[in-house]
Amino acid sequence: MISFQKLIGLSALVGSARAVSLSDYCTATFATSVLPTQDLGLGVTLDVSSVSATLATNKSFTSEWFGTVAIDYCNITFAYSHDGIANDVVHVSYLVPPPDKFLNRYVSTGGGGFAINSGSSFSPVGIISGAVSGITDGGFGNFNTEFDEVFLLANNTVNWQATYMFGYQAHHELATLGKQLTRNFFNVSDSQKIYSYYQGCSEGGREGWSQIQRFADQFDGLVTGAPALRFSHQQTNHLSGGVIEKAIGYFPPPCELEKIVNLTIAACDGLDGRVDGVVARSDLCKLTFNYNSTIGQPYYCAASNGGLPGSSSTPEQNGTITAEGVAVASAFTNGLMDSKGKRIYINPQPGSAFTDATTQFNEDSGEWEPNLSGIGAQWIARYLYLQQKDSLDSLDNVTADTLRDWMTSGMQKYQDSLQTTWPDLSPFKAAGGKVIHVHGEADSSIPAGSSIHYYDSVRNSMYDDLSYNDSISAMDDFYRLYIVPGGEHCGSNQDQPGGGWPATTLQAVIEWAEKGTAPDKLNNTGDIDVLCKWPLRPLWSNNGSHFDCVYDSKSTESWTYTFDAFKYPVY
Structure with missing residues (x-):
């Protein structure tokens, strides 16, 4: 057992000369001695028995957000509970850089989909930047458990504690604890600044904005990518493709839509002044490209058996682009409109894949039909109807007006937790x-x-x-x-x-x-x-x-x- 005096001395070395190595301080004993036990105004109690410290050397990671790197770090995890809440456990994990790489920085990283963290997709960027890098499990059980698994306590009973944690509170606690842990770990005096940052995309982007909108001085800088803002509108809108197709009365084979995308890219590629396979001016494409120009163009896609157990197979797709297919593409790109011609929401730019309009093949009927396996159907079934289901049974009697009303219902229900659109920054x-x-x-x-x-x-x-x-x-x-x-x-x-x-x-x-x-x-x-x-x-x-x-x-x-x-x- 290392004595308390030796731990204090080691902490001073880490914070001053920084001559010690990772292995010198990457222990549960040392990590326990520098836990952020100060009163941080969070109303939480740390579980000192839960602390672990794991050394990793020359660990390789790859992400489009930071490239390919090999890094050394100490992974410190511990748990805490909220005072007054029974059976409440939240786990946090912090990657700590070597002392000679530490640059007085802390970084939180976010999740994606219904996951509150993205594991190693973002967290290594903290080490690269000389920071302690943190993730949270939101109190959902473990780092691999997602919010949708704990959202309902039972049918019709919302787990509001989990909802507020997912909405904004867990990341506030992660950063508050992480910044103090960083200060304690490297013995940084109160007179010295610890710069704090955040990075995340999609749900992680929304999580970043949840912090900006509520905790103004929590981060010095943030990177937010493709944030899932307007949560109810965004998730419900994933159903817009199927509803548009249903209204038109045509469910195009996926290959037909893929061909329309490829022809759109080819036609709009040069609108930015250079032909390079990239539609860099989708705005000009929207203003000038006519989907009708693709009618009659041939498409072909080979049959597929799905490739994975339980996945559906698709038949060979061989045909020409139809006026009905173009009508779907055009209406989808224009975005969702209600029965009075008023705008409900928006859809991706021309040249984007028609992901939310992609159909699936029904082997029993031999017909293409809406794909209800995505997040949109899950959002309605679970988060609006409050049922332990991953999807709707069908889009029967669902119109654009229905989607509009669902968006409103979800906004009202989750305005203070998930919507994340406060505009006064x-x-x-x-x-x-x-x-x-x-x-x-x-x-x-x-x-x-x-x-x-x-x-x-x-x-x-x-x-x-x-x-x-x-x-x-x-x-x-x-x-x-x-x-x-x-x-x-x-x-x-x-x-x-x-x-x-x-x-x-x-x-x-x-x-x-x-x-x-x-x-x-x-x-x-x-x-x-x-x-x-x-x-x-x-x-x-x-x-x-x-x-x-x-x-x-x-x-x-x-x-x-x-x-x-x-x-x-x-x-």
Whole structure:
């Protein structure tokens, strides 16, 4: 057993000379001695018996968010409970860098789908950046248990503690504990600053905004990718493809829609001034491309047996694009409209995959039909109807108006936990926070227009007394949005591989927060090696030899939507 005096001495070494190695302090005993037991105002009690410390050396990780790295770290985990709540256990995990790599930083990383963490998809970026890097299990049981598994205590009985933890509270606690653990671990004095950061995409992007909107001074900088904002609207909208197809009376084979996507990419590729397989100006594509031009084009896809146990097989698909298929593609791209012609929501940009309109083959009937295996049907069955089901039985009697009303119902029910659209970020700006917001232009899951709509909601809420240009300039002080040409959902796109993905976003926000170096453009791994800051858009001239970021009012307006189907503001 190491004596208390020796632990204190070791902590001083870690914090000053930093001459010790990972193996010197990567022990449960030392980790226990530096737990964040200070009163942090969280109302939690740490379980000192739960502490573990595991050494990892030369561990290799790969992600589009940071590339491929080999890192050393100490993984410290412990549990805590909320005072006054019975049978409550939350687990947190922190990757701690070697002392000589520590740069007085802490990083939280988020999840995806209904997972509150993404494991190693993001967390190693903290070690790369000289930070302690944390994840949480939200109190759901373990790091692999997702929110949907614990959301209902029984049919019709919501687990509200889990819901608020998933909505925002777990990440607040993770960061608060993590920052203090970092300070204790490396013996950083109270007079020295620990810079704190966050990175996440999709659900992880929403989690980041949940912190910005509620805990203004928690992070110095954040990277939020393709956030699942407007949670009820976004999840319900996953059903829009099937409802549109049902209204038209045609369920196109997936191969037909794939062919329309490929023809759209080919037609709109050069609208940015260079032919490179990337639709970098989907706004110009929306303004000029006519889906009717694809009618009659042949498509072919070989039969598939599904490949996995329980997965459905599909027959050979051989035909030509039909007027009905084009009608589906056009209506889907236009976005969901109600029976009065008013806008309910938006869908992905032209050139994106028609993921939410992709049908499945019914072997019994020999027909194509809506695919109800996704998150949209689960959202309605479980989170609105409160039943332990993963899907709806069918879309019978479900119309666009039904989806609109479901969106409203979900917003009312989860406004204070999951919706995450508070537009006044004045406290965050006043605290000196910086946020880099990225979104793939060809995102087929969360439309890129969703992020632009939130950006404009913030701009209009905070700077309604300024001109457009002045309001953009004011936003630039703390909030910058980048649309990734050809980018898919939280990563690169196999249909437009030249689009790449920005792999140094966290490093960029660190430079901004710590040195005041604001990113005018963002580095990208694709053929377009820099990304333009919204509302500027990419444009090549001189036969594709010169690149500019330009402003185009018509293009910008094509991204602007008014959700007039609702009688309340949709931020």
